[in-house]
Amino acid sequence: DPGGQKPVRERAVVAAADLISAHGLAAATLERVADGAQCSVHSLYAAFGGRDGLLHAVYERYSPILDVEAVxxxxxxxxxxxxxxxxxLLxxxxxxxxxVVPAMFADALARPDDPAVQGVFRHAFSRMVEGVGTWFTGEIAAGRIRDLPPLLLVQQMLGPLASHFLMRPAAAHLSVTDLPSHEEAVELFADNFLRAVGTRPPAS
Amino acid sequence: DPGGQKPVRERAVVAAADLISAHGLAAATLERVADGAQCSVHSLYAAFGGRDGLLHAVYERYSPILDVEAVxxxxxxxxxxxxxxxxxLLxxxxxxxxxVVPAMFADALARPDDPAVQGVFRHAFSRMVEGVGTWFTGEIAAGRIRDLPPLLLVQQMLGPLASHFLMRPAAAHLSVTDLPSHEEAVELFADNFLRAVGTRPPAS
Incomplete structure (x- = not known):
């Protein structure tokens, strides 16, 4: 690469993430990403095979999926x-x-019938649901979690924490309450999750 | 009103809701709502006092706030x-x-710094959090719910169900799982909520 620039792949993922964060998935066209990354559309095809490949790379970078899968x-x-x-991690x-992750949720809510949104979200969502769901199936077999449908266990796990952190910018303006620290929220919701679906009460 | 049309107030609330559902809060300008409702911008001012008043009327109609407050x-x-x-109700x-409600969440996620989004969301969100939070305070005093911060109780209550129904259109495409009926999901998440935060185990 000329002038000590980072590789196209790296620049394109960052440019696409910035576009998605500011304007949603629809804004991350190959043309606008190429503009932001100072590269050609052709080089994006060479690096990612097309828009879907680019969006998957953005998702892998900015969602917690790789770290979650390692855990x-x-x-x-x-x-x-x-x-x-x-x-x-979440x-x-x-x-x-x-x-990027809040913008993806926003797109899924605002435009559930848009094929591009469906494609990315389905990929991202099904990979997370299947990974965590399969892990829950093992915990159920080991007798540590009650035998509930894996999809609903995933939603039971993600829902409270996600609604807390997604709505935290708005909640910061409420007078009713002091916000807990991130770690306090993590511990409280983890404790609640195990009370809800665990077979043994959590150690507090 | 001429020609047997419904009153301006009614037509404007429906027109604004359709715009918000299709294109988000930013699309619900007084000009576009007047267009959709076949009325003048002046008559919207007369009926609602301005855009904020109109948006609050939309929220009262399409969110569950009035029914929740009655309960x-x-x-x-x-x-x-x-x-x-x-x-x-949720x-x-x-x-x-x-x-309308999914679109409002989408706006809060996608544009948390937009003043118009903040205004509506803060109004809607704080009314719901304060209403349900105050009710939780009574349940805590009565010894039926554990003494946790009301804001986090609200998120513990709404998170799993909201993530289930907001993501249901996307989840319908997954192969991993059959989706439960609405009523099965309601009963399972209600049961989980009481296990998580109740002082007594729920009757199953």
Whole structure:
């Protein structure tokens, strides 16, 4: 690469993430990403095979999927500590800039019938649901989690923490309450999750 | 009103809801709402006092806030049945057309720094959090719910159900799992909520 620039692949993922964070998935066209990354559309095809490949690379970088999959592939440890670790990874993905994960949720809510949104979200969503769901199936078999449908266990796990951190910017303006620290929220929701679906009460 | 049309107020609320559902809050300008409602911008000022008043009217109509407040104001009944009733109201608001509540969440996620989004969301969000939070404070005092911060109780209550119904259109494409009926999801998440934060195990 000329002038000491980072490789096209790296620049394109960052440019696409910035566009998605600011304007949503629809804004991340190959033309606009090429503009932002100071490269040609042709080089994006060469690096990613097309727009879908680029969007998957953005998702892998800015969602917690790779870290989550590493935690789930490790030997099974204390269940409460594993849930807390997953919650910390999710928290980081929800609060960091650029806001790729919140923007993806926003797109899925606002334009559920848009084929591009469906494609990315289905890929991202099904990979997370299947990874975590399969891990839950093992926890159920080991007798640590009640035998509930894996999809609903995933939503039970992600829902409270996600709604807390996604709505935290708005909640910061409320007078009713002091916001807990990130770690306090992680511990409280992890404790609640195990009370809700665990077979044994969590150690508090 | 000429020609048997519904009153301006009614037509404007419906037109604004359709715009928000299709294109988000930013699309619901007084000019476009007047267009959709076949009335003048002047008559919108007369009916609502301005854009904020119109948006609050849309929120009152399409969010479950009025029904939720009626439930919370009634004499306290069986806790599990009350949670199920609140969940049924929320489910209805999340799945019905026009998709005003999902669009509001999408706007809050995508544009948290936009003043118009902040204004509406803060109004809507704080009214719901304060209403349900105050009710939780009574349940805590009565010894039925553990003494946790009201804001986090609200998120623990709404998160799993909201993530289930907001993501249901995308989840319908997954091969991993059969989706439960609406009522099965309501009962399972209500049961989980009471296991998580109740002082007594729910009757199953």
């Amino acid at each position: 789930l592939a490790a030997p099974r440890e204390d269940l409460q500590e594993t849930i807390r670790t997953l919650y910390r 928290t980081e993905a929800l609060v960091r800039e650029p806001r | 919370l104001a009634a004499p306290r009944e069986d806790l599990q049945e009350t949670i199920r009733t609140l969940y049924r 489910t209805e608001a999340l799945v019905r057309e026009p998709r």
